[in-house]
Amino acid sequence: MTSPVTSPVTSPVDQNPTAPLPASSASTQPGEGVVPQFAPVPQGRPRRRYAVVGTGHRAGMYVGALVGEHADVGEIVAWCDPNPGRMDYYDGVVGQAQGLDGAAGLPRYAPDGLEAMVAEQRVDVVVVTSLDRTHAELVDRALRAGADVVVEKPLTTDAAGCRRITTAVAETGRDLVMTFNYRYAPRNSSLREVIASGRIGQVTSVHFEWALDTVHGADYFRRWHRDKANSGGLLVHKSSHHFDLVNWWLGDVPARVYASGALRFYGDKAADERGLGERPARGTGTAGDPFSLDLTADPRLKALYLDAENHDGYVRDQDVFAPGITIEDNLAVLVDYAGGATLTYSLNAHSPWEGYRVTVNGTAGRAELEVVERGFVEVDEDGNAVLDPSATPGAATSDPLRPEGEHLTVQTHWHRTEEVAIPAGIGGHGGGDAILLKDVFRRDLRLGEDPLGRAAGHLDGVRAVAVGIAANRSLLTGQPVLVEDLGLGVDLRDGAPQAADAAAAGAPA
Numbered sequence: 396m397t398s399p400v401t402s403p404v405t406s407p408v409d410q411n412p413t414a415p416l417p418a419s420s421a422s423t424q425p426g427e428g429v430v431p432q433f434a435p436v437p438q439g440r441p442r443r444r445y446a447v448v449g450t451g452h453r454a455g456m457y458v459g460a461l462v463g464e465h466a467d468v469g470e471i472v473a474w475c476d477p478n479p480g481r482m483d484y485y486d487g488v489v490g491q492a493q494g495l496d497g498a499a500g501l502p503r504y505a506p507d508g509l510e511a512m513v514a515e516q517r518v519d520v521v522v523v524t525s526l527d528r529t530h531a532e533l534v535d536r537a538l539r540a541g542a543d544v545v546v547e548k549p550l551t552t553d554a555a556g557c558r559r560i561t562t563a564v565a566e567t568g569r570d571l572v573m574t575f576n577y578r579y580a581p582r583n584s585s586l587r588e589v590i591a592s593g594r595i596g597q598v599t600s601v602h603f604e605w606a607l608d609t610v611h612g613a614d615y616f617r618r619w620h621r622d623k624a625n626s627g628g629l630l631v632h633k634s635s636h637h638f639d640l641v642n643w644w645l646g647d648v649p650a651r652v653y654a655s656g657a658l659r660f661y662g663d664k665a666a667d668e669r670g671l672g673e674r675p676a677r678g679t680g681t682a683g684d685p686f687s688l689d690l691t692a693d694p695r696l697k698a699l700y701l702d703a704e705n706h707d708g709y710v711r712d713q714d715v716f717a718p719g720i721t722i723e724d725n726l727a728v729l730v731d732y733a734g735g736a737t738l739t740y741s742l743n744a745h746s747p748w749e750g751y752r753v754t755v756n757g758t759a760g761r762a763e764l765e766v767v768e769r770g771f772v773e774v775d776e777d778g779n780a781v782l783d784p785s786a787t788p789g790a791a792t793s794d795p796l797r798p799e800g801e802h803l804t805v806q807t808h809w810h811r812t813e814e815v816a817i818p819a820g821i822g823g824h825g826g827g828d829a830i831l832l833k834d835v836f837r838r839d840l841r842l843g844e845d846p847l848g849r850a851a852g853h854l855d856g857v858r859a860v861a862v863g864i865a866a867n868r869s870l871l872t873g874q875p876v877l878v879e880d881l882g883l884g885v886d887l888r889d890g891a892p893q894a895a896d897a898a899a900a901g902a903p904a
Contacts, residue, residue, distance in 0.1 A: 411777050411892070412693050412782055413473045413610045413611045413613075413614040415608075415611065415769035415784060417425070429434060429584075429821075430830055430833065430842070431830075431833065431843075433841055434834065435840075436468055438726070439880045441853070442466075442467070442519050443471045443518070443519040443520055444516065444519045445470065445520050446472060446512055446518045446520075446521050446522070447471060447472040447473075447475065448521055448524070448525055448533055449525025449533075449701075450474055450482050450505070450524075451510075451525075452696070452699055453524045454524040455488075455695070457832075457835075458471065458489070459636065460490065460836060462489055463491075463492070465836040468489050468837060471489055472501065472518060473504060473506045473512050474487065474502070474503045474504070474517065475509055475512055475521075476477075476506075476525075477707055478665075479503070480698075480699075480702055480703025480706050482503050484699055484703075486501055486503075487499075489652045490691075493566060494886060495654075506525075506529075506533045508729055509537060510539075513537065513541060514541075514728060519543065520543045520544065520545060521543070521545070522545045523546040523885055524542060526619055526626075527551070527552050527625060527626045527631070527632055528624060528625050528626070529743065530547075530550060530560075531552075531556030531560055532559070532569065533564065534546055534551075534559075534612075535560060535563040536557050536821075538563045538564065538571070539566075539567055540621065542569070543572075543776055544569070544570070544572070545574060546574070546596070547592050547864055548573065548574060548575060548636060548639075549635040549860045550856030550859070550860050551574060552627035552631050552636075552864075552884055554864055554881045554884075557701075557833055557860065558886050560853060560857075560884075561853065561857060562630050562882035567603075567886075569826065571851065571852055571853040572835055572838075572850070573634065573851040573853065573856040574851075575831075575855065575859070576640070576707060576766030576791070576827040576828050577636050577637075577639070577640055577644055578831075578849040579820070579827030579828070579831045580827035581817050582803060583640055583644075584847050584849070585815055585817050587643065587644050587847055588862050590645070590755060590762065591646075594807065595757030595760040595762050596757035596758030596760065597757060597759075599688070599735070600737045600738070600835045601736060601739070601753065602752075603640075603641060603739070603751070603753050604736060604751060605634075605637055605751045605851055606742045606743050606746035606751065607744045607745075607749055608747060608748055608769055609773050610769075611749055612743075612745055612749075612774050612834055613715045615633065615722070616662075616713075617630060618711060620722065621721070622714075622719070622721065622722075623722050626635055627721065627860070627863060627867065628723055628867060629726060629727060629742060630728070630863035630866045630867055631742065631860055632861075634728075634857045634862070634863055635859040635860050635862075636859075637751075638730075638790075638858075638860075638862040638863065639851070639858070639859035641730075641740075642855070642858050645736055647732045647736065648858055648878075648887040649730050649732060649858070649861055649862050649865070649877050649878050649887070650732060650733045650734075650878055650879070651730070651731040651865075652731075652866050652876050652878065653869050654727065654728045654865075654867070654869040655870070656723040656725055656727060657721075657725060659722075660745040661718075661720055661744070662720040665716070671716060674714045674717065676713075676714055676717050677712045678712035678743070679701060682766045682777055684779070685714050685772065685778060686716070687863045689712070689714045689744050689779075690711060691791070694713065696739060699711075699884060724745055725742075725744070726737075726740075726866075728740040729742070746814065747772065748770050748772075748797055749767075750765070750768045750769070751764075751765075752765050753765075760810075761805070761807075762804070763802075763803070763804050763806075764801070766800075767798065768803075769799065770799050771794045771797065802814065802817065803815040834849065838850065838861075838872070854887070857885055857887065861881065861887060864881060865877075868881075
């Protein structure tokens with residue numbers, strides 16, 4: 396087996412460089428029981444053949460896994476992307492892992508050649524890490540071409556996409572894996588264990604507050620995500636992670652959704668109202684602006700985007716206060732669950748700190764999870780935001796009044812508060828990425844069932860985006876939306892297919 400590549404792009408911590416880097420990223424020693432046990436690979440078993448569709452930043456986590464820790468069970472055999480520059484980059488990563496002087500020279504296909512790729516390269520699994528709006532089409536085509544699928548969140552962006560995917564799964568019988576990495580973060584798994592244990596009784600309500608800071612949060616307003624037609628807005632692209640957690644914590648499905656929100660901080664209108672004045676069109680080459688991202692400061696982003704612009708014109712570092720932003724940055728959602736619990740959810744994308752708070756109220760008590768991922772955004776002497784203070788001489792690494800960390804507490808009626816120990820994780824996204832990848836690539840070798848049920852499939856993906864899709868519709872109508880009226884193509888409770896006429900009749904896209 397080849398040695399893992401040490402480039403940042405192939406690290407299990409392959410999250411957006413604007414996101415806070417967790418302590419788990421430097422850890423190789425997870426807590427006891429955090430990582431599932433897997434059997435050795437049977438001698439002589441051939442490796443599964445993978446193709447990567449969508450070679451942007453997020454593909455790096457899967458490429459890194461397949462040239463590193465999981466190279467003994469899988470290999471990348473083809474690329475599929477409209478941008479040859481980005482395929483060049485990852486082909487070089489594979490070549491480096493193989494000990495070559497140059498690129499690996501793997502076959503390349505444009506998106507319209509997906510079916511030919513699956514057939515010609517004998518692809519077993521297609522990894523879909525493309526723009527959110529393309530997921531439904533690519534997943535459908537890959538399944539029907541005879542491959543299984545691993546798909547990044549969100550599953551899709553609208554009800555029509557859900558119907559297309561659920562129909563394809565039902566008609567092909569192929570496997571689809573949703574990569575909900577937050578389920579694997581030990582802090583989130585620990586909260587699920589508390590709820591499942593019955594310590595706080597039957598859950599009556601959940602309050603979930605997520606704060607994105609002015610580095611990470613702003614990044615959604617620089618990229619293709621800023622156009623709601625591409626991403627479904629933060630309620631789908633980002634919040635599907637959070638809604639999946641609540642669905643999973645409660646073991647329940649959403650029934651009715653009401654939402655309120657708007658673009659109140661980013662965008663040209665907000666900039667004019669605050670008198671921000673003339674803004675640079677892009678971050679690269681801009682100094683002294685904490686809202687700008689210079690792609691030349693990160694070799695990976697430079698190679699994937701700046702150096703590849705000439706192929707498709709995509710600009711990765713647009714100004715967050717420019718016209719054309721159609722997503723919201725302040726959101727509030729009320730969700731009634733089928734089992735009787737209510738979720739109140741809020742998302743803010745311009746917070747001075749980053750993290751989240753979850754409160755779960757039950758008939759016997761209350762559980763609270765608080766996570767501070769970045770206590771404040773450090774600005775250097777030139778006025779630029781510091782992405783990784785630990786790597787910047789002289790930069791502060793923590794706010795003493797808001798220290799980075801995580802705490803889970805439980806308090807039952809008539810008792811004092813108790814803290815629940817959270818075991819250490821490994822990798823990005825709260826220590827969940829590296830554990831998720833083991834399940835993605837070695838599920839058939841797992842020893843025993845996962846008592847937490849962390850592995851997710853297409854039904855979990857539909858349940859997660861159902862809240863965001865309903866919330867987006869509520870934003871348009873100002874009214875609560877019944878999830879069953881969306882026509883998602885599947886019953887969220889048991890996965891039974893909905894009748895085609897019921898799913899399509901009058902259902903919003």
